[in-house]
Amino acid sequence: MTLTDQRLQQIFREAFENDKLTLTDSLSPETMPAWDSLAHVKLIMGCEEEFGIKFTIDETVESTSAGKLKAVLASKGVGR
Amino acid sequence: MPLSLELGLLLLGEPPYSAAKISELWELACSHEAPCAVADLTRLEHLAGAIVSADADSAPGLAARLESARGDCGCWLRAALLEACGYSEEAASVLRLLREKAAGEERAWIMLASARNLLAAGHPDQIWYPLAEACKSSASPRTLRNAARLLAQARKKAEAPFRRRCRIALLSSVTIDFLAPILRAQCFGAGIDAEFYIGPFNQYEQEIRDPASGLTRFRPAVIAIGTDWRSLGLRDEEESPADIIREHTARLESLWRESRERLGATVIQFNYEAPPCEALGHLSAALPGGRGRLLRAINLALWEAATRTQGVAILDVDQIAARFGKDRWSDPVLWHTAKQYPSAEAMPALGHQLTALLRAILGLTAKCVALDLDGVLWGGVIGEDGLAGIQLGGGPAGEAFVDFQRYLQSLTRTGALLAICSKNNPEDAVLPFRQHPEMVLRERDIAVFMANWKPKEDNLRAIATAMNIGLDAMVFVDDNPAERSRVRQNLPEVAVVELPADPAQYVAAVSRLGLFETIAITREDRERTASVRENLERKALESTTGSVDDYLAQLDIHVHLAPFDEVNLPRIVQLINKTNQFNLTTRRRGHAEVRALMAAGAYTQAMRTSDRFGDSGLTGVLIAVPEGGGLRIDTWLMSCRVLGRRLDEAMFAALVRYAAENRYTDITGEYIPTAKNSQVADLYTRLGCVLSDQEDESRFFRWETGKIFPVPGMIACVDVTQRAGAAV
Numbered sequence: 001m002t003l004t005d006q007r008l009q010q011i012f013r014e015a016f017e018n019d020k021l022t023l024t025d026s027l028s029p030e031t032m033p034a035w036d037s038l039a040h041v042k043l044i045m046g047c048e049e050e051f052g053i054k055f056t057i058d059e060t061v062e063s064t065s066a067g068k069l070k071a072v073l074a075s076k077g078v079g080r
Numbered sequence: 081m082p083l084s085l086e087l088g089l090l091l092l093g094e095p096p097y098s099a100a101k102i103s104e105l106w107e108l109a110c111s112h113e114a115p116c117a118v119a120d121l122t123r124l125e126h127l128a129g130a131i132v133s134a135d136a137d138s139a140p141g142l143a144a145r146l147e148s149a150r151g152d153c154g155c156w157l158r159a160a161l162l163e164a165c166g167y168s169e170e171a172a173s174v175l176r177l178l179r180e181k182a183a184g185e186e187r188a189w190i191m192l193a194s195a196r197n198l199l200a201a202g203h204p205d206q207i208w209y210p211l212a213e214a215c216k217s218s219a220s221p222r223t224l225r226n227a228a229r230l231l232a233q234a235r236k237k238a239e240a241p242f243r244r245r246c247r248i249a250l251l252s253s254v255t256i257d258f259l260a261p262i263l264r265a266q267c268f269g270a271g272i273d274a275e276f277y278i279g280p281f282n283q284y285e286q287e288i289r290d291p292a293s294g295l296t297r298f299r300p301a302v303i304a305i306g307t308d309w310r311s312l313g314l315r316d317e318e319e320s321p322a323d324i325i326r327e328h329t330a331r332l333e334s335l336w337r338e339s340r341e342r343l344g345a346t347v348i349q350f351n352y353e354a355p356p357c358e359a360l361g362h363l364s365a366a367l368p369g370g371r372g373r374l375l376r377a378i379n380l381a382l383w384e385a386a387t388r389t390q391g392v393a394i395l396d397v398d399q400i401a402a403r404f405g406k407d408r409w410s411d412p413v414l415w416h417t418a419k420q421y422p423s424a425e426a427m428p429a430l431g432h433q434l435t436a437l438l439r440a441i442l443g444l445t446a447k448c449v450a451l452d453l454d455g456v457l458w459g460g461v462i463g464e465d466g467l468a469g470i471q472l473g474g475g476p477a478g479e480a481f482v483d484f485q486r487y488l489q490s491l492t493r494t495g496a497l498l499a500i501c502s503k504n505n506p507e508d509a510v511l512p513f514r515q516h517p518e519m520v521l522r523e524r525d526i527a528v529f530m531a532n533w534k535p536k537e538d539n540l541r542a543i544a545t546a547m548n549i550g551l552d553a554m555v556f557v558d559d560n561p562a563e564r565s566r567v568r569q570n571l572p573e574v575a576v577v578e579l580p581a582d583p584a585q586y587v588a589a590v591s592r593l594g595l596f597e598t599i600a601i602t603r604e605d606r607e608r609t610a611s612v613r614e615n616l617e618r619k620a621l622e623s624t625t626g627s628v629d630d631y632l633a634q635l636d637i638h639v640h641l642a643p644f645d646e647v648n649l650p651r652i653v654q655l656i657n658k659t660n661q662f663n664l665t666t667r668r669r670g671h672a673e674v675r676a677l678m679a680a681g682a683y684t685q686a687m688r689t690s691d692r693f694g695d696s697g698l699t700g701v702l703i704a705v706p707e708g709g710g711l712r713i714d715t716w717l718m719s720c721r722v723l724g725r726r727l728d729e730a731m732f733a734a735l736v737r738y739a740a741e742n743r744y745t746d747i748t749g750e751y752i753p754t755a756k757n758s759q760v761a762d763l764y765t766r767l768g769c770v771l772s773d774q775e776d777e778s779r780f781f782r783w784e785t786g787k788i789f790p791v792p793g794m795i796a797c798v799d800v801t802q803r804a805g806a807a808v
Contacts, residue, residue: 001130001133002094003094003126003127003130006126006129006130006133007122007126010126010129014222014225014226014229017229037418038257038258040418041258041414041417041418041420042258044414045221045222045258045414045424046222048424049220049221049222049424049425050122050222054413055413056413057413057416057417060413060417061417079094
């Protein structure tokens with residue numbers, strides 16, 4: 001697990017209030033019933049604070065799985 | 081030049097790490113002595129996590145190698161490694177050493193880690209101090225959310241200390257859900273156990289008006305109406321601004337009325353931000369119908385309406401947004417995607433000010449600022465530099481101290497008391513107060529003056545005793561970090577201001593805390609300093625006269641007893657919410673609840689008193705409710721400033737007379753013990769009542785009508801409560 005994954009996993013754990021959660025790319029609203037619109041905003045806000053970045057509207061709307069979120073983070077230079 | 085920690089971590093790259101690389105980092109962490117920034121703290125925490133997940137067996141050994149680390153970063157890395165390995169007990173003891181070393185966000189981060197590890201190690205009872213400190217120090221939504229979560233977990237294992245409980249409804253025209261956890265953490269930091277109800281998105285009006293709404297079932301004590309400027313639907317420029325102002329104000333006023341009268345709640349109304357991006361630019365505030373001008377006019381109208389209405393406080397959102405920075409206050413992305421307003425980063429600022437207002441409503445306004453002298457009220461050391469050598473006025477640095485003194489003096493006009501708590505020779509300490517021309521504060525502004533060489537915690541205790549207030553109502557201001565840390569450790573109840581090094585920042589540092597926020601300023605508040613000084617003079621007289629009654633006779637005490645009315649109600653509600661010591665039942669009530677008791681025919685008594693040293697104002701409150709042919713004393717309290725003068729007997733005598741003349745069979749008094757009211761445990765027996773019943777913690781006492789109870793001879797009493805009863 002990379003440091004970025006480690007940090008992202010922590011954001012997921014906090015957003016879903018689950019300290020046992022393991023980050024995998026397939027996590028999404030389809031696989032996780034708790035991933036509602038409020039949880040989604042928590043994830044985005046968590047990433048913005050943790051990585052010091054700002055999501056655009058498109059990035060916010062498109063980040064509908066952990067994998068997609070990681071792709072957005074990578075495109076913004078996180079982990080490089 | 082040695083490698084910076086940040087660069088070292090960057091060069092370390094991604095895991096897995098070679099032993100050589102880790103060794104290199106360890107050398108760095110051990111020798112790094114600069115304080116940690118939050119960025120370092122998080123990086124090290126993740127690094128520890130990565131090391132443990134790559135090679136869990138080597139982690140304890142690595143942590144042991146950090147025992148020699150001199151700097152805070154090394155200690156932190158060690159704690160993070162221990163935590164990641166599951167050694168919470170060891171992590172907690174390492175963190176304990178770090179706790180008082182940082183300020184601001186770093187302090188919050190370390191305190192939260194300390195609380196987290198203490199909880200994991202099975203010490204839920206020890207986490208309250210670090211957790212509260214984390215909540216008070218942080219302005220990060222994420223840290224505050226995590227603190228709220230930890231609080232919820234810990235409360236399942238141990239009883240958290242709270243000063244007040246409060247049911248708060250958050251109603252809003254925007255998505256306000258994210259504010260709740262942040263506010264919960266901030267309320268905990270302020271000693272408030274907040275239970276929240278979050279109204280459905282933009283349905284505040286229906287919720288307040290519908291007798292079957294979730295809000296009604298929740299039975300809130302406080303309703304926060306969080307309206308935002310967009311919900312008003314104003315155009316850039318409106319044609320009939322006066323009508324719009326009138327309509328909006330009337331609509332909100334009717335919601336306030338409903339909230340207070342039907343729901344019995346105190347209202348916190350958000351006012352409107354004048355947004356920074358207006359197509360009309362400056363003209364938006366200049367044109368009669370411009371939106372910027374309209375929003376400001378509505379805000380003014382709301383303040384006027386709130387001043388007319390008791391039990392309504394306005395949260396100055398426009399000012400909070402301006403202070404935070406309006407460009408960052410709104411986040412257009414979050415607005416368009418989630419109707420979230422204000423931005424995530426701004427929510428702690430909003431929650432902080434909301435908490436300050438809640439604290440004021442619940443009677444938790446701080447009562448005293450205890451001030452160090454050298455480096456706080458002036459620059460330099462009076463004992464060494466002398467009157468002419470200290471920095472005060474007459475130059476940039478000296479002006480900053482004058483400014484701070486002006487701020488403190490203004491605080492005294494809101495009801496706060498100033499005390500001096502300084503390590504100095506007393507004759508040196510008073511010199512500037514008496515002789516320095518640039519001094520703003522004079523001895524009459526200082527309620528209690530303690531200049532000696534005793535430990536500050538002893539002096540703070542003595543000041544609290546002299547003022548008759550709790551340590552939790554005190555704020556300590558000292559420029560010496562060692563003194564601050566010592567007071568924090570010895571008196572964790574005292575609020576300690578993290579004073580910046582530059583005196584130019586002192587005013588902002590104290591004001592930012594919002595500890596002196598009040599919802600109303602009464603006459604008693606404005607004259608409090610004089611009143612405490614008079615009390616100290618009374619004590620001096622007491623020590624020179626023989627018996628207590630001789631002393632009281634010399635005081636020339638006058639008492640005036642009157643029923644509650646609109647004029648004295650704000651002070652009565654203030655006393656009901658903050659009095660702790662002479663308070664038989666400690667029932668906290670808002671305006672609406674007190675009014676409901678009045679309307680239901682309760683006997684009400686507001687006691688004012690004065691003597692030869694001065695007027696103490698409205699300082700006693702008694703409410704007795706008719707019940708089954710008798711009267712039950714629902715509330716009886718007196719301000720700590722007037723205790724020991726047999727005024728309780730004068731108040732009781734009036735009640736006894738009222739009961740007899742209105743043919744009530746008996747009077748029932750109730751005593752509910754709290755941590756602070758033991759001094760009135762035997763009040764009713766002292767007055768001649770008989771213990772009649774016991775229920776849980778409460779004890780009930782009975783007074784049979786027919787027995788005479790006189791007003792003590794040395795008190796001149798005017799009682800107009802009897803007439804009020806007859807009129808009802």
